[in-house]
Amino acid sequence: MGVSDDCSTFQNLPNLWRTSLPNPDSSSHKYQRGYCVVFAAPALTGATRMAATAALRIGAGLVTVQAAQRGDIYRMTLPPEIMVQDDGEPVPDKATVLLGGPGGISPHHKRDLLRRSDLPRVIDSGALPDRPALLNGTVKTVLTPHEGEFETLFGPIGDDRRQAALQTAQRAQSIVVLKGPVTLIAHPDGRLIVNDRPDANLATAGTGDVLAGMIAGLIAQGMDVFYAAAAAVWMHSEAARRIGHGLIASDIIKALPNVLKTAADPDS
Numbered sequence: 504m505g506v507s508d509d510c511s512t513f514q515n516l517p518n519l520w521r522t523s524l525p526n527p528d529s530s531s532h533k534y535q536r537g538y539c540v541v542f543a544a545p546a547l548t549g550a551t552r553m554a555a556t557a558a559l560r561i562g563a564g565l566v567t568v569q570a571a572q573r574g575d576i577y578r579m580t581l582p583p584e585i586m587v588q589d590d591g592e593p594v595p596d597k598a599t600v601l602l603g604g605p606g607g608i609s610p611h612h613k614r615d616l617l618r619r620s621d622l623p624r625v626i627d628s629g630a631l632p633d634r635p636a637l638l639n640g641t642v643k644t645v646l647t648p649h650e651g652e653f654e655t656l657f658g659p660i661g662d663d664r665r666q667a668a669l670q671t672a673q674r675a676q677s678i679v680v681l682k683g684p685v686t687l688i689a690h691p692d693g694r695l696i697v698n699d700r701p702d703a704n705l706a707t708a709g710t711g712d713v714l715a716g717m718i719a720g721l722i723a724q725g726m727d728v729f730y731a732a733a734a735a736v737w738m739h740s741e742a743a744r745r746i747g748h749g750l751i752a753s754d755i756i757k758a759l760p761n762v763l764k765t766a767a768d769p770d771s
């Protein structure tokens with residue numbers, strides 16, 4: 504286990520979540536590796552593309568983008584492995600996780616995402632609810648605000664970031680990933696995982712979109728949502744460390760196969 508400051512606070516190290524990582528059987532078929540559905544941004548198509556590609560690259564068996572608009576632009580610009588549905592087409596029955604928010608989300612998709620009570624969800628950026636109470640707390644949900652979004656939606660952080668993240672996790676009955684140079688992963692039951700790896704190379708457009716896709720891709724494969732969030736945050740930092748100067752957000756996606764190998768290796 505990671506070193507803990509007290510009995511419920513942990514450093515984000517692979518020992519904490521390694522045994523929960525997806526470990527697909529060699530006879531698996533794609534549906535057994537999980538199905539991530541991404542609600543598309545109406546205009547900022549690049550953000551959706553990065554999130555969807557990250558979900559696929561981290562191991563989800565299938566990824567579909569639900570495009571309320573610009574379906575053809577998505578078809579032309581997404582990697583060919585990713586499917587696109589147009590407005591009005593239902594979320595596929597076999598979906599195992601929903602992701603919305605990177606780059607924005609259409610209002611009706613946001614309503615659908617916040618109401619869905621049957622699937623785990625990753626809610627980022629434009630899809631974050633105005634009030635935690637709007638979330639259905641019975642569903643496994645991960646919220647991924649940066650500090651600006653957190654304060655706008657949930658109130659001032661004050662001088663105790665850890666307490667702010669834990670209180671919001673409790674109010675929302677959701678996992679809260681409060682992003683920043685030190686990213687906090689807070690559980691409604693009071694557990695807190697601290698990813699203390701400041702790195703200015705991550706302060707570049709789109710890295711949050713990639714992280715949201717990585718979390719969703721791990722949850723799609725059945726990983727515990729709290730550990731999925733922590734594992735994705737660690738791999739995101741680790742990819743940045745390896746890439747170094749010159750990093751752009753898409754590089755993190757390309758680094759994932761090697762980072763996944765390290766994360767899964769108990770001798771690393």
Ligand SMILES: NC(=O)C1=CN([C@@H]2O[C@H](COP(=O)(O)OP(=O)(O)OC[C@H]3O[C@@H](n4cnc5c(N)ncnc54)[C@H](OP(=O)(O)O)[C@@H]3O)[C@@H](O)[C@H]2O)[C@@H](O)CC1
Pocket residue numbers: 546547548549550551604605606607628629649650651652682683708709710711712
């Ligand atoms: N090709 C594409 O489609 C791409 C789409 N992208 C996606 O577009 C979406 C919208 O992006 P966006 O920049 O308009 O919104 P957002 O990041 O919320 O900033 C709004 C304001 O919030 C503040 N602020 C920001 N960060 C903060 C922080 N950590 N802590 C505190 N405050 C912070 C800051 O205000 P300031 O504090 O400077 O006054 C800023 O002006 C988003 O999902 C993004 O991923 C690209 O980024 C990648 C390429």
Ligand SMILES: Nc1ncnc2c1ncn2[C@@H]1O[C@H](COP(=O)(O)OP(=O)(O)O)[C@@H](O)[C@H]1O
Pocket residue numbers: 649682683684685686700701702703704705706707708709710711712713714739
């Ligand atoms: N100085 C930093 N050190 C470490 N991580 C950072 C730093 N700045 C940003 N990040 C990480 O980069 C990502 C930025 O996400 P976000 O603010 O949502 O940007 P975007 O909306 O452009 O994708 C988050 O995962 C955040 O933790």
